[in-house]
Amino acid sequence: MSRAHRGAEPRDAMSRVVVVGGGPAGMAAARAAAKAGVDVVLIDAGAKLGGQYHRQDSRAGTERFGLPPGVEHLAESVVWALEPVPGGHRVHLRTGPADAPGRTGRSIDTPALVLATGAYDQVLPFPGWELPGVYTAGAAQALAKGQGVRVGERVLLAGTGPFLLPVARSLLAVGAEVAAVLEAGNPARWLARPAGLLAGAGKLGELAGHTAALARHRVPYRTRSAVVAAHGTDRVEAVTTTRLRPDWTEVPGSRRRLDVDAVCIGYGFTPQLELAVAAGCALDGGFVTVDSAQQTSVPGVLAAGELTGIGGAELAAAEGEVAGASAARRLGARPAPPVRALRAVRRGRRFAAALAAAHPVRAGWHGRLREDTLICRCEEVRYGELRDAVREREAYGGRALKLVTRAGLGLCQGRICGRVVAELTGELTGEPGQSAAFARRPIAAPIRLGELAESPSAHREPGAGPPRVAE
Amino acid sequence: MSPDVVVVGAGIIGAACAEALSAAGLRVTVLERGALASGTTAAGEGNVLVSDKAPGPELDLARASRRRWPRLLAALREELGPRAAETEWDPKGGLVVATTAEAVAPLAEFAAAQRTAGVRADRIDPARARDLEPHLTRQVTAAVHYPEDAQLQPVLAATTLLAAVRARGGEVRAGTTVTGVVRDAGDRVGGVRTDRGSLACGAVVNCCGPWAGSFAAAAGAPVTVLPRRGMILVTAPLPPDTVRRKVYDADYVGAVASGDAELQTSTVVESTRAGTVLIGSSRERVGFDGTVRVEVLRELARKAVALFPVLADVPVMRAYGGFRPYAPDHLPVIGADPRLPGLWHATGHEGAGIGLAAATGRLLADLFTGAAPELDPAPFRPDRPAVMSQAVISPAVISPAVTGPDGETAA
Ligand SMILES: Cc1cc2nc3c(=O)[nH]c(=O)nc-3n(C[C@H](O)[C@H](O)[C@H](O)COP(=O)(O)OP(=O)(O)OC[C@H]3O[C@@H](n4cnc5c(N)ncnc54)[C@H](O)[C@@H]3O)c2cc1C
Ligand SMILES: Cc1cc2nc3c(=O)[nH]c(=O)nc-3n(C[C@H](O)[C@H](O)[C@H](O)COP(=O)(O)OP(=O)(O)OC[C@H]3O[C@@H](n4cnc5c(N)ncnc54)[C@H](O)[C@@H]3O)c2cc1C
Numbered sequence: 001m002s003r004a005h006r007g008a009e010p011r012d013a014m015s016r017v018v019v020v021g022g023g024p025a026g027m028a029a030a031r032a033a034a035k036a037g038v039d040v041v042l043i044d045a046g047a048k049l050g051g052q053y054h055r056q057d058s059r060a061g062t063e064r065f066g067l068p069p070g071v072e073h074l075a076e077s078v079v080w081a082l083e084p085v086p087g088g089h090r091v092h093l094r095t096g097p098a099d100a101p102g103r104t105g106r107s108i109d110t111p112a113l114v115l116a117t118g119a120y121d122q123v124l125p126f127p128g129w130e131l132p133g134v135y136t137a138g139a140a141q142a143l144a145k146g147q148g149v150r151v152g153e154r155v156l157l158a159g160t161g162p163f164l165l166p167v168a169r170s171l172l173a174v175g176a177e178v179a180a181v182l183e184a185g186n187p188a189r190w191l192a193r194p195a196g197l198l199a200g201a202g203k204l205g206e207l208a209g210h211t212a213a214l215a216r217h218r219v220p221y222r223t224r225s226a227v228v229a230a231h232g233t234d235r236v237e238a239v240t241t242t243r244l245r246p247d248w249t250e251v252p253g254s255r256r257r258l259d260v261d262a263v264c265i266g267y268g269f270t271p272q273l274e275l276a277v278a279a280g281c282a283l284d285g286g287f288v289t290v291d292s293a294q295q296t297s298v299p300g301v302l303a304a305g306e307l308t309g310i311g312g313a314e315l316a317a318a319e320g321e322v323a324g325a326s327a328a329r330r331l332g333a334r335p336a337p338p339v340r341a342l343r344a345v346r347r348g349r350r351f352a353a354a355l356a357a358a359h360p361v362r363a364g365w366h367g368r369l370r371e372d373t374l375i376c377r378c379e380e381v382r383y384g385e386l387r388d389a390v391r392e393r394e395a396y397g398g399r400a401l402k403l404v405t406r407a408g409l410g411l412c413q414g415r416i417c418g419r420v421v422a423e424l425t426g427e428l429t430g431e432p433g434q435s436a437a438f439a440r441r442p443i444a445a446p447i448r449l450g451e452l453a454e455s456p457s458a459h460r461e462p463g464a465g466p467p468r469v470a471e
Numbered sequence: 472m473s474p475d476v477v478v479v480g481a482g483i484i485g486a487a488c489a490e491a492l493s494a495a496g497l498r499v500t501v502l503e504r505g506a507l508a509s510g511t512t513a514a515g516e517g518n519v520l521v522s523d524k525a526p527g528p529e530l531d532l533a534r535a536s537r538r539r540w541p542r543l544l545a546a547l548r549e550e551l552g553p554r555a556a557e558t559e560w561d562p563k564g565g566l567v568v569a570t571t572a573e574a575v576a577p578l579a580e581f582a583a584a585q586r587t588a589g590v591r592a593d594r595i596d597p598a599r600a601r602d603l604e605p606h607l608t609r610q611v612t613a614a615v616h617y618p619e620d621a622q623l624q625p626v627l628a629a630t631t632l633l634a635a636v637r638a639r640g641g642e643v644r645a646g647t648t649v650t651g652v653v654r655d656a657g658d659r660v661g662g663v664r665t666d667r668g669s670l671a672c673g674a675v676v677n678c679c680g681p682w683a684g685s686f687a688a689a690a691g692a693p694v695t696v697l698p699r700r701g702m703i704l705v706t707a708p709l710p711p712d713t714v715r716r717k718v719y720d721a722d723y724v725g726a727v728a729s730g731d732a733e734l735q736t737s738t739v740v741e742s743t744r745a746g747t748v749l750i751g752s753s754r755e756r757v758g759f760d761g762t763v764r765v766e767v768l769r770e771l772a773r774k775a776v777a778l779f780p781v782l783a784d785v786p787v788m789r790a791y792g793g794f795r796p797y798a799p800d801h802l803p804v805i806g807a808d809p810r811l812p813g814l815w816h817a818t819g820h821e822g823a824g825i826g827l828a829a830a831t832g833r834l835l836a837d838l839f840t841g842a843a844p845e846l847d848p849a850p851f852r853p854d855r856p857a858v859m860s861q862a863v864i865s866p867a868v869i870s871p872a873v874t875g876p877d878g879e880t881a882a
Contacts (some may be wrong), residue, residue: 450783
């Protein structure tokens with residue numbers, strides 16, 4: 001028998017659907033599978049359900065989301081590795097506050113794994129972005145919604161895409177002044193895609209609500225604008241902004257200085273791919289490829305939500321519902337086809353495509369990088385060093401690139417800089433950048449060496465019966 | 472002008488061969504299907520060890536390489552300047568420890584045999600071992616200090632060697648897959664065929680690492696080189712001096728010499744210039760299967776914590792791995808292929824290719840130019856039975872579409 005199997009309790013051995021991620025997609029998947037009559041384990045890193053969009057105040061004593069019986073919710077639980085086993089996959093998780101000792105370990109085998117790990121927002125480096133006071137839009141929103149914390153008194157938001165608006169609103173809600181929202185693109189382009197626009201009617205209504213709220217607070221919303229530098233000694237004291245041409249190069253003479261004490265950046269999203277990559281799921285354009293039943297290229301692995309494309313919480317939930325039904329089917333249930341959800345997915349995907357087309361990232365920002373602009377914050381790799389290493393050593397691929405430049409080797413493992421490094425080296429070498437190489441992280445979340453060393457059998461529940469023999 | 476030699480593969484071995492051939496005055500072109508140094512060379516550690524080898528031809532090659540690396544790197548610093556020739560070379564020394572009573576005698580015997588072969592292997596008592604490595608476990612029962620063990624960063628080393636090739640007028644092309652060799656009228660190598668057209672040349676060196684077997688088959692002269700998988704753990708950066716040398720448990724030696732297919736791990740713990748600690752490495756024969764097995768990582772972690780209990784609370788940031796190229800008799804394959812004049816092999820270095828590269832490049836260049844080699848090349852001959860007898864010529868890869876009809880002229 002396999003030694004690793006000793007730890008599996010009977011109910012952890014191929015008897016339940018496992019959903020990773022408790023955002024809109026993961027919650028919907030768990031509900032749909034439970035409704036079809038199968039047992040579900042829902043694993044999420046957060047203390048409470050909701051993910052990014054429905055982030056709850058972690059200080060409140062209540063839980064907003066109910067889950068049907070048959071769903072076991074494992075909160076504060078991180079899946080740090082995933083491996084194939086005969087007939088399915090084994091997820092390895094640790095439960096407990098991430099930075100405290102005493103997390104417990106567990107591994108669960110499942111024939112139907114739903115990945116709903118979401119996405120995080122992307123920063124494009126500019127001089128000064130390493131100063132305290134510069135946040136990703138998602139982090140700022142998480143602090144506001146999750147802990148009632150405002151990242152600054154007077155905050156500037158910059159990036160591209162409609163999701164800057166709800167972040168501005170969250171900041172207003174915790175009493176911050178929003179100095180401006182700078183949109184690098186030109187949302188008038190939405191009009192070029194009537195189909196997507198129509199599909200996103202509900203979404204646009206929601207966004208219109210945000211716009212109205214910003215107007216009430218007299219928050220300036222400027223299109224074709226960006227932040228080009230942050231200034232300050234110990235933290236952000238001011239920023240320089242500029243107007244952009246359609247290719248994101250600067251309009252000469254349009255620079256302005258603005259006093260703010262925090263900046264939030266969001267240039268689109270990067271999906272949280274490590275588990276999907278570990279499972280071997282095929283990718284397309286940086287997102288997980290799925291069929292109409294949300295099945296990935298790997299049997300027994302489904303994906304839903306922002307892993308498959310960026311289209312908002314409604315689309316994520318609809319995909320989750322479809323994935324949950326598909327997962328239940330793998331366990332022998334026969335749920336009715338989720339017709340409404342399938343329709344919502346089709347509509348949502350059109351909106352997502354329009355969104356992607358309307359908010360591309362243009363290469364004009366490269367021109368604003370200076371010799372000493374930090375590219376990788378963890379390893380303190382500056383643009384000049386990256387460029388020289390790439391040119392002199394002709395390094396452009398995967399690990400070799402990382403080892404030559406050190407970019408992406410630090411604590412965040414390239415989550416922040418990977419896409420940027422791939423884009424910049426692609427430009428420097430003329431070879432396509434390999435951003436997927438940065439998503440290959442067999443250890444999906446940090447784990448202490450001592451935790452890794454522990455035998456899983458240390459956590460067998462008493463009376464769980466004899467170990468299962470699976471191989 | 473067509474090159475004298477095409478080196479196929481830009482790993483550490485291809486880079487070292489190309490460097491040595493260009494130093495001998497030959498016109499060299501290196502062709503690499505991926506990015507430079509992106510194969511096994513980017514997937515391992517940079518140990519340059521004499522400590523892990525028993526007396527024999529591999530130890531001889533290792534000692535020659537250990538002597539040559541610092542000289543070669545010094546010369547390249549002169550030639551290319553300090554920045555382009557930076558390789559993070561660090562002659563930090565190694566410490567091998569036994570942690571059980573049973574392991575004391577074998578370690579002592581092993582070290583004694585190495586000493587007779589000329590290796591510096593100093594027996595020290597456990598207390599002295601803990602002076603050298605203050606965080607070492609108290610379970611140490613015996614220890615041997617190897618001051619000659621060193622380390623470098625493999626990708627920097629390979630790209631430095633390739634920079635020298637370019638500086639001397641050679642060419643290095645990434646993103647070019649060599650699909651076969653073109654034979655001339657005399658049934659000798661007349662060129663290579665690639666996915667970007669053919670290239671005439673006088674000779675070809677097969678430095679394809681774990682893929683050397685497929686390339687040799689495509690060239691019509693198969694050799695047996697197999698992949699042996701290995702994984703490494705990397706921790707978050709630690710304070711300097713947490714781990715000072717390369718420290719490993721004595722069962723490492725057993726794992727290297729063994730042919731068992733099942734999992735073997737032996738812990739080598741070492742720090743890098745960036746402050747991270749590398750914990751390697753496992754040995755598995757699973758073909759080219761890249762799936763990560765948690766059990767393997769667990770085993771590495773368990774042994775590392777046993778050696779350095781202080782590491783238990785340190786976060787692991789990543790795991791990575793690759794496929795060591797090995798020949799069935801666990802010796803490198805270096806030299807001319809008698810079946811196809813103009814075809815050479817330099818491969819099969821298993822878990823020691825980084826360390827062995829400097830001497831391998833030199834040996835290949837000496838054999839190529841007819842200079843007297845520094846050491847006996849016979850044990851590494853490609854036509855030894857272990858490498859050629861089991862190699863089968865698969866009809867699928869030796870079809871004319873791959874090797875080309877005799878006498879075809881290359882562009
Ligand atoms: C700043 C910002 C503002 C937004 N505003 C809006 C808006 O106004 N309207 C809208 O429709 N959409 C908005 N979105 C998009 C919305 O957040 C997403 O569409 C939605 O949350 C996606 O749902 P999901 O379930 O795919 O992922 P998420 O909601 O991101 O949930 C993923 C969950 O997976 C967990 N997870 C990830 N990896 C692991 C692991 N290894 N182990 C355990 N758990 C893990 C995470 O902790 C997280 O809880 C916004 C997004 C951002 C970043
Ligand atoms: C986990 C691990 C730890 C290790 N630790 C150490 C250590 O500490 N010290 C040490 O000395 N060694 C170590 N090694 C071993 C060492 O990494 C290898 O021996 C060495 O890298 C082999 O180098 P190579 O150039 O032969 O192969 P590679 O680096 O694999 O180079 C071969 C190249 O050929 C290219 N190629 C293949 N086919 C073609 C084709 N048809 N056309 C064009 N190009 C082609 C490939 O893309 C590849 O880049 C370790 C290995 C592993 C896996």
